[in-house]
Amino acid sequence: MTRIVQIVPYMGPGTGVAGVAFHLDQQLRALGADVERFTFIDAQRRRGTRRWPRGKMFARIRGGWDMVWFSTIGTRRAGEFLANRPDAITITHNNVLVGDIYVNHGLLLASMRARGRSFWGIYRNPVHVFIYLRDRIRYRGRTHRAVVCLSESDAADLRATYGAVRPKIAVIPNGVDLDLFRPPTPDERDAARAELKLGTEERVAVFVGHEFSRKGLSFAIQGLSHAPSVLLLVIGGNDDIIAEAHAEAKEHGVGDRVLFLGPRRPPVPFLHASDFFVLPSAYEANALVVLEALAAGLPAIVTPVGFAPEAVVDGVNGFLVERDARAVGERMEQLANLDDAELAAWSRRARESVESYGWRGIAQRYLELAEQLQAERERGVPGHPVAKAGG
CATH class of the missing domain: 3.40.50.2000 (Glycogen Phosphorylase B;)
Known part of the structure; x- marks a missing residue:
């Protein structure tokens, strides 16, 4: 032994x-x-x-x-x-x-x-x-x-x-914990959205990270200007950086489409309430949260840092983008404009891509x-x- x-x-x-x-x-x-x-x-x-x-x-x-x-x-x-x-x-x-x-x-x-x-x-x-x-x-x-x-x-x-x-x-x-992080059932998705007072029609992106600057939250917030169909959930942060990010969202005219939820563990219910994941990070050694999002069936819009280029196949289970607000926003809008059947196919591919991890x-x-x-x-x-x- x-x-x-x-x-x-x-x-x-x-x-x-x-x-x-x-x-x-x-x-x-x-x-x-x-x-x-x-x-x-x-x-x-x-x-x-x-x-x-x-x-x-x-x-x-x-x-x-x-x-x-x-x-x-x-x-x-x-x-x-x-x-x-x-x-x-x-x-x-x-x-x-x-x-x-x-x-x-x-x-x-x-x-x-x-x-x-x-x-x-x-x-x-x-x-x-x-x-x-x-x-x-x-x-x-x-x-x-x-x-x-x-x-x-x-x-x-x-x-x-x-x-x-x-x-x-x-x-x-x-x-990744494949039992904890998995696609939601329809009832789980409805319950998660109801908890956040979201309807069934909104297209929701989720960002998870405590270091907003390194993780690139600004690019996701400013990207909403190029993604008019998208709501953004933000998990993580502390009072000071949340206040700064909220001010930035209002400055760019998207404050009503960003919901700051603060630190939440585990983030599973919020992944269940979302349609895709976004993380325009400057640096990652691995970014475990990318694997967790994919395992939960969320296509991932991420920068090609850390393990992301090895996990995300551009155009298959997500998109690899530069740290650029327009690039991030256009990919969010592209996923938001998919119909339910198309988005479900992306979700299946996201889950399948990490089942070996x-x-x-x-x-x-x-x-x-x-x-x-x-x-x-x-x-x-x-x-x-x-x-x-x-x-």
């Missing part, structure tokens, strides 16, 4: 890194692996509690402090934890600098460059400098034996950012990589570059 430890700041159902680790935990167990976890909470058990003042500024400071703490003290405590499990293969998600496999959930510097940030705009923040130096050690040194990138473009960004990456690189995308199959690929590293360890063979793991 393969023994696996996952190191992750937090683990739990939902989206993001915590959700990825949670699904892997469940499915690796189902595949027969002996799985443990080491989280920020586990590392913190010997740490004195610190009371932080309330407020958004202090919340950001605390987030940065916790990241630095888990990267440094957490690394030492994770190493102590692993020392008692010498036979385990470790999968590390974020921050900690130990583990056989590191899962690259995104590159801060690549993300900021994609948004047009200058060198000074990136490095004037000491936290960004810390992350760059930490991850240079991670990728150029002997910390890990393998790095999992979530897409081919993510692997290319990694090499472009850090040069010669010493660990072997495996490309394994995120998975269930979490069980993705976990199997991680298990195969772990078993490969275990065999190399037993033979005393050093790591060597590979392009992919598990197909």
Whole structure:
């Protein structure tokens, strides 16, 4: 039986890194692996509690402090934890600098460059400098034996950012919960729309994301000027950026066609109320939400970043567009003008396109990589570059 430890700041159902680790935990167990976890909470058990003042500024400071703490003290405590499990293969998600496999959930510097940030705009923040130096050690040194990138473009960004990456690189995308994210029944769709006070005739686009700027919400909002038949649901954000986006929608004369719903988990009812999905993002390592939308039967209008070009076939289960309001809007209007039978055909193709990305199959690929590293360890063979793991 393969023994696996996952190191992750937090683990739990939902989206993001915590959700990825949670699904892997469940499915690796189902595949027969002996799985443990080491989280920020586990590392913190010997740490004195610190009371932080309330407020958004202090919340950001605390987030940065916790990241630095888990990267440094957490690394030492994770190493102590692993020392008692010498036979385990470790999968590390974020921050900690130990583990056989590191899962690259995104590159801060690549993300900021994609948004047009200058060198000074990136490095004037000491936290960004810390992350760059930490991850240079991670990728150029002997910390890990393998790095999992979530897409081919993510692997290319990694090499472009850090040069010669010493660990072997495996490309394994995120998975999707095909039972939770599925096309709605007619009754589920009607109930979801009734909850939002929507009629049966409106064509509804949905945007899901917390970082409105990076995720390209402005292009979707301004795109409504070129998509007069479309209503836009916006899931995510916080009070400040929602207020800014609402002001932008009113400025462009589309305020009455944008409904801001704030953070909602899970987003399933809102996907059920919608006809298609839009995400004109500047940068993604994978964009799990794209897989979730497709699994829910929503054609996706997305930019060709991250895993999107590998999941979306232009004109088949969605559209690949530039970060341009007219381009986004015209594709939204094109889907809005389809009749019900045509839109249903797009929905079927969207669902079919991701049915091979269930979490069980993705976990199997991680298990195969772990078993490969275990065999190399037993033979005393050093790591060597590979392009992919598990197909």
